[in-house]
Structures are given as C-alpha cells and as structure tokens.
Amino acid sequence: MKPLSYYLLLPILSLVILLSSCAREYDISNGNLDLNITLGGDSLRLPIGSTERLSLGDFLDLGENEYFHTDTSGEYYFELGLSLQEQIDLSEYIDDIAIDGLHEVIYKDTYIPEEIAEILSKLTDEYVEVELETADTLMLSYDLTVAQRDGIVDLDSILFDNAHIILSVDMETTYEYGFPEDYYVNIEISLPLNYYLCESSGAFTPGKIILHGEPDKEGHLIFNEIDIEKVAFDVEPGDEFKFEDLFVLEHLSVSFLPADLVHYAGEHIYLDIHFDIASSDGEKISPKGFYGLVDRALDPISESIALSEIPSFLREDGVNVDFVNAYALLDVYTNSGIPFEIGLEVLPEGSPDALECLIHTTACDEDSEAILSTYVFSEEYMEQFASRQWYQMNINELLNPIPEKIDFVANVSTALTAEHHYVDLQKDYFIDTDFKLVVPMSFGEELYLPVCDTISGLPEGLGEILTYAAIELFGTVETTIPLNMELSLQFLDKEGRLLDIQTDPVVIEGTSEQGEPVLRDFSLLLDKRDEIFEIDAVVVKFVLFNGLADGIPLSEDCYLDLNLGLMFPEGITLDLNDYLNQ
Amino acid sequence: MKKILSAVIALGFALSLYCQPRTGYFVESFTLNHQMNPAFVPNQGYVGIPMLSNIGVNINSNLGASHILYPLESGKVGLFLHPQVSSDEFLGKLSDVNYLDGIVGLDIINVGWFTGKSSFWSIDAGVKVSLNSSLPKEFFRFVKQGMSGDSNEFNMSNIGADGDVYTYISLGYSSSLDKLVKGLRIGGKVKFLAGLMNIYAHYDNLHVSADSQKWNVVGNGTGYILGGGVDFTYDSQTGVVNGLQFDPSSFGIGGVGGAIDLGIQYRISEGCALDGLRFSAAVTDLGFISYFKNKSTLVSSDGFVEYDGFDEITQGEDILEDQLDELLDRAMTLVSFTKQPVDDNQITRITTKVNAGIDYSFLKDKMNVGVLYTGYFSKIRERHEIMASFNYAPANWFDIAVSYSFMNLRSSFGWLLTFTPKKGMNFYLGSDYTVLRYTPQGIPLDKAYFGINLGLSVPIGDKR
Structure with missing residues (x-):
C-alpha cells in the first residue's frame, strides 16, 4: 500500500475518533437511572358515569323517616305530632251543690161552727169550701259555699232530675162518722222568688204550686210529686253561696158538699200537711247540672315530643336550618260546656325561652256531643288556614337548632266569661288536643345544612394512587334543588379517623326556578401526596345553603343527576424503582 | 486510548439495512455488490468461504438513547416518561412512524465467476431472518402526553410486527450490452425461496377517541403464523389466542416462492469529460413466498369499545360490577385474536428494495464519488434513504469507502474496507451507519442502529 492510503485511512479513522463521543450525561449505571415515569403527563380523563337519579328524599334520607311527608304538591315537610286526651273531673260538684232537702209538717185545726148548719141546709149541691188559716212558711236552707271554694264563682241555677216536692195531707175530725165520700183539699204554696222551675209537673203556675186533691174516706191524701227541674239563683258577685228558700202556704181549704159539711157543724177538723223536698230515694238531692261560672285550673299537662328520629344531619353541630315557613296546628275537641283557656308553652330542649300562647276554646253547647276548635300558630298569617284561629308565634325559632326534644306544657283552665255556661254533672267531660308541628322544607338565607354520606370499604390502593397522581373528580350536576350546595370530599382511615386529605369545597348553584333543572359543572381536586394514606372511606359532604330566594320549598320532584368523570x-x-427493588 | 476503544466499539456497532453494506454499492472491487444491483460485477471471480462469505447482523431503529433517556436536573438520567421531560421535547424528536427492525443474514454459499468476455454468473444461497416492527408516534403521544385538550384523537393504526425466516438460493447473470449501447450492462437474478416461518401481527386500524365524556376505541387487527416452529395457543373456553408456543419439531419448509433481482448500469465512456459517470438502478427481492395451507394459521380481531361511563352508579349494588365486566369483555375484543379459516395457500411478499445511483470515477478509477437512493418496501412500512459516498482505492487490492446517509431528517456515517488481493483471501468489513455518539453503556445516542457486516471469500480467475 502506498503511503497515500495511510494518509487517507488515518484521517478517516482520526475523524471517526474525533467525531465519536461518549455522552456521559446518559450514564445509567450505578443507580443513576431515575425510573420515575408519568403516564399521560398533560392529563388523563375518563368518564366514570352517571349516578342513579338521586331524589331529594334519598339525598336527605327522608324516605324512611316517619316524620317526613309530602303534601299534595309533592313538597316536603316534616310533621311532629302530640295528642293528649284529658278527662275533666267535675264530680265533686255533685256533692258540692247537692241539697239536703226539706221535711216539714204543718198542723192545722179548724172548728166548724154549729151556726152554719142552718145556712148549709139552704144550699144546693155545690161544694162549700172551708178555708183554714194559713201564712205558714217553710224554709229550705242550704250552704253551697264548698262549691264556691271549689271554683264555682257564679251560680245561675242548678238543674235536677231527681228532686221532688212531695205533699200529703192527713185529716182527722171529731165527727164520729169521719169524712164523707166526696170532699177535696186545696193547697196553694208560693215558691221562693219564682226561682223554682217545675214546668213538667201539673198544677203548676210559675211561682206557685196549686194542688187540688181528694182525700180518701179516712182523710188521707197524697198529692202527685212535683218535679223540681231547676233552682235558679240571684247571686251577686261576692255573695256567699248560702241560700234560704222560703215556701209560703198561701192557701189551704177543704171543700165539702153542703149536705156533708152540715154534719161537721160544731166539730173539729184536724189537718197535718206533710211538705217534703227530697229525691226519690230520700237521699240528698243531687244536681243534674248547673249553670254558672267556674274558675278552675286543671293539673298542668306536660308532654314531650322526642325528635330522636329526625335525620341526624339536621342536628349536627354548626347546622343552621333556618326554616321560614314552620307552623303549628292545634285541634281542641271537647264536650265541655265550659270554655277553656289553654296556656301553651313550647320549649325546645336546651333553649332558655319558651314560646307561649294563650288560647281560648269554644264551649260545647248542650245540643252538641262535642265541639272542635282549631288554631294555627305561625309567624305570618296563612291564608290556607283561614278557617282556623290564627295566633302569631314564630315557630321557626323552635327548630333552629333542631333540639333533641320539645317540651309542651298546657295549663288548662276554665275561661271566665260574662255568660253562664251549663255544666252537666252527669257527663264525662273530656278535652282532646291534637298538636302538630309542621315544618315545610323551605329555608331562609341563614341555612347551613351539611349532609354527609360515607362510602366505606374503598379499594385498598386508593391511598397509594394519590402518591402517583393528583386526582380531579369533575362532572356535571343536573339539579332541580332550589338550594346551593357546597361539595367536598374527606377521607377516613379504618378506625374512622379523619385523614389530612380533603378537597377544597366547590359550590354548585341550585335552580332559581322551582322545578326547572339546571346544569352545573364542578370539579374537585385531590392533590398528589408524598406519603401513603390508608384510606378506607370517603365522606361526601354536601353543605346546603341558600343563595337563592328565601322559602322556596323542597319537593319530592327535586333531584340530582350526577355525571362524573375522573x-x-x-x-x-x-x-x-420501587417495583424493581421489590 | 479509551476514546480509541470507544471508536472501535462505535465501528463495531455500525449498522446496515442490508445484508451487504450499501457503502460498497459503488465500490467496484466489492465482491458482493451484485447482490444490490445484479448488473454490477466484481473485479474478479470468487468463491465465498461457506458460512463466512457474508454475515450481517443488524438491529435498526429510528429510536435511540436520546429518545428514551434524558439527563435530569438532579444529575440522574430519566426515561422519556419522566415528569421532568416535557411532551414537546420528547414528541418533537419522534418520527411519525417509529420502528425497530432487525435482520440477520447469512450466506451459506457464494460463488461468482466470469464467462466469456463480459458475462458474470453468481450463485448465492443463504438464510435471512428479519424482523420489522412499527410503532406510530401517536402511541407515544397517548402514553406521554395523555389528553391535552378535551377532545383527543389518537390514530395508532399501523402498529405491528413482522418476523420472517426464509432461505434462498439464487442464480445471477450479468452481461455487457456494449454491442447495443456502449457502457450499458444489465443483470438479473432468479431466486428460489423456501419459507421457514413468518409471524405477522398488525393493527390496520387502531383509533382511540377520548374526551372527558366518552372513550371510543376501534381496533381491527390481523395476524398469522406461516410455516412451522411456533404456533398460537388458545384459551380453551373462548378460543381466543392467549400466547405462542414453540414447536421445534414442526420447523421446516412451510412454503416456497420465488423472487427476481433486476439491474442495469450505464457508464459513459465516450472519451469526453463525462467519462466515468455511471448511472445504475436495480430492484431486488421482488418476489413472494407461498406458504402451504396446512402450514398457515390466520387470526384476526375486530373490536369496538365505547365507554361513556357506567350507568346508574349505585353504591352496594351489582350493577356497577356487571357493567365493569361487560366493559372489560368489550375491551378484550380489541386484543382477542381468534382463528380464521384458511381456504388456500398464503402468499406473502418479501421486502423489496430499490436502488438508483449515480457515481463518477476519476483519477483512473482510484477515486469514486456517488449518490445512491434506496427504497425499502416491507409489508408494514416504506423507507427511503439517500447516501453519498466516496471511495478510494490506493491499491488494486484495497479499497476504502466512506458514506454519508440521509434518511428521514437524520444522517449517518458509513464506511467499508475491502481487501481483494489477486490471490489469497478477500475480506470485507464495513457498516453503513457508524454510531458517533453513544452512552457509556454503548447504546447509540441518536438512533439505535446496531450491526456489522463482514465476509470472506477466495478470489478466482484474473482480475478484470
């Protein structure tokens, strides 16, 4: 190879060596690899779904509560009731105004002059009346001050059904042959001040008893009993109930036929007049009733309504229910002829002040079996109860906060009126009261009502998930509830302890038009945590409050539809790293 | 020294998509460039050393360590899903389609010889094992980013993988057509293919539509196992595919097929300034394998899940559990591949490549520069590359080539050394993609390409 090849090969290799480099910042050895990963870094969203329609009754757990009802419009109210049956015992008045009676004998002796024989011989068959000297008086005294002490403050009259005036005559004569076949005794007695009423008996003229009877041949005559129906009085205020009734023998005569009377010339005729005022059995004369005024108080009636079954969320600490349309209805049903005053005290437990009201019942007249008096108590006049007697009373105050129980004290006493009332002493008097506290579920601006629902048994890994991710629960609420809601979540451990995990509350506005559903969006954020919490339960906390118009009622048509997403x-x-290390 | 070692490692991790280094495409002394263009011929006949004549091991992915790993402020290294790694940073690095390919090629027989004045014959036989997989960017966007707005569409279609094992034997012929056109040469190969195994799974459609109110997932997938050696296992109750099992006893030829390579080159040699300019083009592995019906198993899934939350959620009742079960059942249909009837032999095509190049030789052919286009057409993906190369042959027995490739906005450095003495042993070693940056653990930083090509052969005949 020529040197040129080396000269070329060498630069190429040098270039490779120079250009090649080891990126040490990517060194993943010796635990330098951080295996924290985030899936769906921008966000991950998925629908959870829709809840079964949550009616207000379910939401507030009203359905199975005996106190909650719906009216014809479907609007919720809760009603607390208290019924009392009281017997009114006036039997003591029977003895108080019973009268001992009167048993008197008037003795009369008359001498028939001999001179009348000649006169009589000239008479025809018409009876000749032999008048006896009279002006005898009989006094019936009785003391009814016991009744006065027992509360009868005015006595107009006493009625009897077993009081009689019984008159009988026993006659004797010095004539050896006694009395003739036909002769008559005539008696006239004036009754005291016309206060005795004996209309049902014959021979009665107001204020007088006029009797005409035919004795037997032995001189005995018993008149028919005269029923005393009523004794009236003229009592002035302050008078003691001590009475002396004066009966005056106004007239007493015996009628003979002239032919018979002539035999008695120069003879005596003796009369014993027996005058009795008595009952049939001879006992004291007990009254049937009386007209008068009674001032009497019954034993106070104390009862309580326990509110233990009211859903507990209505009584939680911090709850301010702020009812605005609460009212109470009172029905008084009595057969009493005496009107009553009922001093009503309603005292919620824990409250220092009772609501008080004095009502008057209507007396039952003699022709009716009983009479119903109806009342309504409310802060404002209620047209729907126009037929009831309205008493202004702020019932709403009773229930804010809702107490454990409400004590009722009824101080029942007779009402003193100008008019006398009839007291039937043979009747069993009763006074039945039916009290209802009616609280429509409509609220004022101060409403603050937390409602919590705890869902326990959550998956064990939930607390761990929070170390992986923040969780946002979002969704849409369709609501027809006319209240605003504040929604938040809290979490509990297995021991039920509140964990330091919760969402900031979000406000879900309710509908402003009754029955019109509105859609509201909401979102709850759970922050990511650094430590694992053992979450066992979630507390879904709704706080109902009123940001809308006051007093819009909650009806059974109110609902929540939740469409949730995660x-x-x-x-x-x-x-x-954790997984790799495990 | 350490840097030199690193460079050697980098060289060792050089990559190629072929069983042959494409950097050798324009190297005339490279004995196997006819495998990339059958019109090409080497300078000398050769006989490959059996089993060693051409070995290529490559793993290719357009994802590298820098896509997966990120230096953190703490000094540590985090994964791409680390919360400190922004979605924009990570997703901005990804291609629309991300892939992991692997190929192992082993030529058992290589022989090439000249006949006559300009005819060249070649016989090749070998085994190719390839894996292609595709993972769309949308998948990573879904995992990393989640839902950036209220409405999110994730089209994760084209998730799939294809594994192919086949053997081949080819006969190639190249001849000069100087008589017709001076400088023109054509070549072709006929390949007989024997399919051993092809595993394929692919979602043609996987579409997720998610918002806070509703999630829709539509998925249509197909899959098959052709050949033997491995088979699906099924749930005994539902008949749904629940795994794979290897069955070496069934390994063997599962199908047969054929392919052709066609090539052409034209070199200007008109005594003008452009003499040495060469144009070339080729298509290789244009063919198919028909797997026998009884060696074919087809499965498919067709799922649709619409989840808009549970209805009437009520605490303590079974309604929720029932709905959850139903939802899970529906979700399982997305991944529930069930066996489909096989009516006929199953024909699959193999990955076809197209090369088109232009190069210029100068200094008496001692140097050469060229530009090569390569297209890959696999069953699940196409890919295109442009490579520029420079060759220098300082001696007639040695050639060194370097290349620079561009593909999908990335680039890489390649190299090839060929030793072709007239007598003795031919040897080549090279890679198309040289990793220049890597992690201390040797993982390519930018693109996870890994591989090496080498071969040994014995020259025969005279040099041309």
Whole structure:
C-alpha cells in the first residue's frame, strides 16, 4: 500500500475518533437511572358515569323517616305530632251543690161552727169550701259555699232530675162518722222568688204550686210529686253561696158538699200537711247540672315530643336550618260546656325561652256531643288556614337548632266569661288536643345544612394512587334543588379517623326556578401526596345553603343527576424503582 | 486510548439495512455488490468461504438513547416518561412512524465467476431472518402526553410486527450490452425461496377517541403464523389466542416462492469529460413466498369499545360490577385474536428494495464519488434513504469507502474496507451507519442502529 492510503485511512479513522463521543450525561449505571415515569403527563380523563337519579328524599334520607311527608304538591315537610286526651273531673260538684232537702209538717185545726148548719141546709149541691188559716212558711236552707271554694264563682241555677216536692195531707175530725165520700183539699204554696222551675209537673203556675186533691174516706191524701227541674239563683258577685228558700202556704181549704159539711157543724177538723223536698230515694238531692261560672285550673299537662328520629344531619353541630315557613296546628275537641283557656308553652330542649300562647276554646253547647276548635300558630298569617284561629308565634325559632326534644306544657283552665255556661254533672267531660308541628322544607338565607354520606370499604390502593397522581373528580350536576350546595370530599382511615386529605369545597348553584333543572359543572381536586394514606372511606359532604330566594320549598320532584368523570391532571407518576427493588 | 476503544466499539456497532453494506454499492472491487444491483460485477471471480462469505447482523431503529433517556436536573438520567421531560421535547424528536427492525443474514454459499468476455454468473444461497416492527408516534403521544385538550384523537393504526425466516438460493447473470449501447450492462437474478416461518401481527386500524365524556376505541387487527416452529395457543373456553408456543419439531419448509433481482448500469465512456459517470438502478427481492395451507394459521380481531361511563352508579349494588365486566369483555375484543379459516395457500411478499445511483470515477478509477437512493418496501412500512459516498482505492487490492446517509431528517456515517488481493483471501468489513455518539453503556445516542457486516471469500480467475 502506498503511503497515500495511510494518509487517507488515518484521517478517516482520526475523524471517526474525533467525531465519536461518549455522552456521559446518559450514564445509567450505578443507580443513576431515575425510573420515575408519568403516564399521560398533560392529563388523563375518563368518564366514570352517571349516578342513579338521586331524589331529594334519598339525598336527605327522608324516605324512611316517619316524620317526613309530602303534601299534595309533592313538597316536603316534616310533621311532629302530640295528642293528649284529658278527662275533666267535675264530680265533686255533685256533692258540692247537692241539697239536703226539706221535711216539714204543718198542723192545722179548724172548728166548724154549729151556726152554719142552718145556712148549709139552704144550699144546693155545690161544694162549700172551708178555708183554714194559713201564712205558714217553710224554709229550705242550704250552704253551697264548698262549691264556691271549689271554683264555682257564679251560680245561675242548678238543674235536677231527681228532686221532688212531695205533699200529703192527713185529716182527722171529731165527727164520729169521719169524712164523707166526696170532699177535696186545696193547697196553694208560693215558691221562693219564682226561682223554682217545675214546668213538667201539673198544677203548676210559675211561682206557685196549686194542688187540688181528694182525700180518701179516712182523710188521707197524697198529692202527685212535683218535679223540681231547676233552682235558679240571684247571686251577686261576692255573695256567699248560702241560700234560704222560703215556701209560703198561701192557701189551704177543704171543700165539702153542703149536705156533708152540715154534719161537721160544731166539730173539729184536724189537718197535718206533710211538705217534703227530697229525691226519690230520700237521699240528698243531687244536681243534674248547673249553670254558672267556674274558675278552675286543671293539673298542668306536660308532654314531650322526642325528635330522636329526625335525620341526624339536621342536628349536627354548626347546622343552621333556618326554616321560614314552620307552623303549628292545634285541634281542641271537647264536650265541655265550659270554655277553656289553654296556656301553651313550647320549649325546645336546651333553649332558655319558651314560646307561649294563650288560647281560648269554644264551649260545647248542650245540643252538641262535642265541639272542635282549631288554631294555627305561625309567624305570618296563612291564608290556607283561614278557617282556623290564627295566633302569631314564630315557630321557626323552635327548630333552629333542631333540639333533641320539645317540651309542651298546657295549663288548662276554665275561661271566665260574662255568660253562664251549663255544666252537666252527669257527663264525662273530656278535652282532646291534637298538636302538630309542621315544618315545610323551605329555608331562609341563614341555612347551613351539611349532609354527609360515607362510602366505606374503598379499594385498598386508593391511598397509594394519590402518591402517583393528583386526582380531579369533575362532572356535571343536573339539579332541580332550589338550594346551593357546597361539595367536598374527606377521607377516613379504618378506625374512622379523619385523614389530612380533603378537597377544597366547590359550590354548585341550585335552580332559581322551582322545578326547572339546571346544569352545573364542578370539579374537585385531590392533590398528589408524598406519603401513603390508608384510606378506607370517603365522606361526601354536601353543605346546603341558600343563595337563592328565601322559602322556596323542597319537593319530592327535586333531584340530582350526577355525571362524573375522573381526571389525572398531571398524569400518573409511578416510581418503577420501587417495583424493581421489590 | 479509551476514546480509541470507544471508536472501535462505535465501528463495531455500525449498522446496515442490508445484508451487504450499501457503502460498497459503488465500490467496484466489492465482491458482493451484485447482490444490490445484479448488473454490477466484481473485479474478479470468487468463491465465498461457506458460512463466512457474508454475515450481517443488524438491529435498526429510528429510536435511540436520546429518545428514551434524558439527563435530569438532579444529575440522574430519566426515561422519556419522566415528569421532568416535557411532551414537546420528547414528541418533537419522534418520527411519525417509529420502528425497530432487525435482520440477520447469512450466506451459506457464494460463488461468482466470469464467462466469456463480459458475462458474470453468481450463485448465492443463504438464510435471512428479519424482523420489522412499527410503532406510530401517536402511541407515544397517548402514553406521554395523555389528553391535552378535551377532545383527543389518537390514530395508532399501523402498529405491528413482522418476523420472517426464509432461505434462498439464487442464480445471477450479468452481461455487457456494449454491442447495443456502449457502457450499458444489465443483470438479473432468479431466486428460489423456501419459507421457514413468518409471524405477522398488525393493527390496520387502531383509533382511540377520548374526551372527558366518552372513550371510543376501534381496533381491527390481523395476524398469522406461516410455516412451522411456533404456533398460537388458545384459551380453551373462548378460543381466543392467549400466547405462542414453540414447536421445534414442526420447523421446516412451510412454503416456497420465488423472487427476481433486476439491474442495469450505464457508464459513459465516450472519451469526453463525462467519462466515468455511471448511472445504475436495480430492484431486488421482488418476489413472494407461498406458504402451504396446512402450514398457515390466520387470526384476526375486530373490536369496538365505547365507554361513556357506567350507568346508574349505585353504591352496594351489582350493577356497577356487571357493567365493569361487560366493559372489560368489550375491551378484550380489541386484543382477542381468534382463528380464521384458511381456504388456500398464503402468499406473502418479501421486502423489496430499490436502488438508483449515480457515481463518477476519476483519477483512473482510484477515486469514486456517488449518490445512491434506496427504497425499502416491507409489508408494514416504506423507507427511503439517500447516501453519498466516496471511495478510494490506493491499491488494486484495497479499497476504502466512506458514506454519508440521509434518511428521514437524520444522517449517518458509513464506511467499508475491502481487501481483494489477486490471490489469497478477500475480506470485507464495513457498516453503513457508524454510531458517533453513544452512552457509556454503548447504546447509540441518536438512533439505535446496531450491526456489522463482514465476509470472506477466495478470489478466482484474473482480475478484470
């Protein structure tokens, strides 16, 4: 080979040697290779899917709660009820105003002058009336001050169904042949101040008892009983219930035929008039009822409504439900002839202040079995309850926050009115109350209602995935819920401890028009972590709050449709060194 | 010294896409350049040393260490998926189609001789083992970048691989047509091919459409095993391909075929200034192998997955699990190759090459410069290259050639040494692509080309 070949070969080899180089910055020996890799570095997105339509009832777990209902418009409300049945025992008044009765005998003696024989001989068959001297009085005294002490503040009248005036006459004569076949006794007794009512008996003129009877041949006569139906009083305020009823024997006579009377000329006729006011059995005269005014308080009625079954999320710390349309309905059903005043105190547990209200019931008239009085309590007048008596009461305050229980105290007392009421002492009086607290699910601007749903048993590797990638959960919500929602995620370990992993909350605006669905986008970001957390459960936290108009009701038509996607915004980073080392 | 050693390593890692170094295309003393253009003839007849006459081992990829590895701020080296490596940096380096090819060629017999005044005959027999694979850039974009916007389309069609093993024996003839046109020479070869094995899997269509609401994946794939030695295994219940198993007992000739090489050259020798200018063109391996029906197994997959999320997700119910199972079943259809009926022999073509060159010899043919176009037409991909070369023959028994190739915006340095003494032993050693930059572990930095070509033969007859 000529030297030229060397001269050419040498430069070529030199060129190769000079141009060739070892890129030491690519040295992967001695653990210099970093096997961290990121898949989908810009982002990886994939749909997760759509949830089953989540109705508001499911969302708030209302479906199986006995307190929650929907009205005819499908709007949610919850209702708490309390029914009380109270017996009103007025039996003591039976004794209080019972009357001992009266048993009196009036003795009469009359002498028939002999001179009348001649006169009588000239008379025809018409009866001749022999008048006896009268002006005898009978006093019936009774003391009803016990009743007064027991609350009867005014007494208009007492009604009886077993009180009678019983009159009988026993006659004797000095005439050896006794009494004739036909003769009559006539008695007229004035009743005190016309306060006795005996209309159902015959021979009765208001204020008077006029009796006309035919004794037997032995001189005995028992008049028909006169039923005392009512005794009325004229009681002035402050008067003691001590009464003295004066019965006056106004007239007493015996009628004979002249032919018979002539035999008694120069003879005596003796009369014993027995005057009894008594019951049929001879016991004290018990009243059937009375008209009057009663001032009486029943034992306070204390009851509670436990709210333990109310979904717990409504009572969590920090919850501000801010109900705006809560109201209460009270039905009072009673057969009492006395109107009542009910002092109602409603006290949520833990609250220092009770809501108080004094209501008046309507008395049941004598012709009705019972009467229903209805009331509504609310902050604002409610047209829908126009038929009820409205009392202004801010029921919303009862439920913010929702207590464990609500105590109800009803102080029931009779209402003193100008009008007397009838008290039927033979009746079993009752007063049934039905209280309902109705809370429509509509809220004010202060609403703050966190609702948490915990999904446990998550895949074990989730915490590890977070060391590989940040995770963004994004999606679209179709909602007809008229409330804004704040959505965030929190994570728990197997012991239920809250981990230091959570998303910033995002706000999902609700619909501003009732029933109109709106679509809202949202996104929740979980930052990539440096350490592995053992995640066992995710707490999906919704906070409902009102950024819209106050008081829009939640109805069963409200729903959430979630369309979810998953994104790894910076891809998935894996450290393959770990795998190689394992 | 270390640098010299590195250079030697680099030389050793020189690459070629042929079993012959293309740098030798214009080297007239290179005894095997007729394998690239059958019109070419060497300076002297030869008999190859059996099994050593022409050996080529090459692995070719347009991906190199610099595509895969990235120096990090920490001083370490990260993979292309490392979070510190930006998508733009990585994807900007990739070609639309990325490939990994390998070829091993071994000539068992080489013999070439002259008859008459200008006729040259050659007989070659050997074995070729080739692998072609293709991975589109979109695949890397999907893995690296993920989803850059809300709507993302990834067309990953043309993912595939083709492995081919066949033997051949060829008879070549080249003759001068000076009588017709002075300086004109044509040549041709007839090749008998015996297919041993061809494994092919390819997704004609693999399209991923992904956004935050829906993922669509459409995939249509075909595959086959022709010949013996390896076969699919199937899931006993579904009949779906679940693996490969080797069966050496079935290895053998699975099909036969033929190919031709055609070449032409025209050298100006009119006593003018352009004397020494040569035009040449050739097409080689234009042929096919027909594999026997009973040695053919065809499979295909036809999958479509549309995933837009699960419906009615409800905690604690089986609905989600059922939907997940259904989704996985659908996804599996994408990669579920099932056996297809084979109605006839299966004909496959082999990779055809086209060469077209122009060169100029001067200084009494001691020097030569040329430009060569080469096109590769494989079953799954085409590739085109331009190479410029310079040859110098300081002695009539020694030639040194260097080349510079351009292909797909990249370039490489090649070289070839040929020793062709009149008597004794011919020897060549060379590579078309010389790695100039490499990692300390010897991995080519820019393009992962790896290979070497060498051969030994005994000259016969007189030099022309």
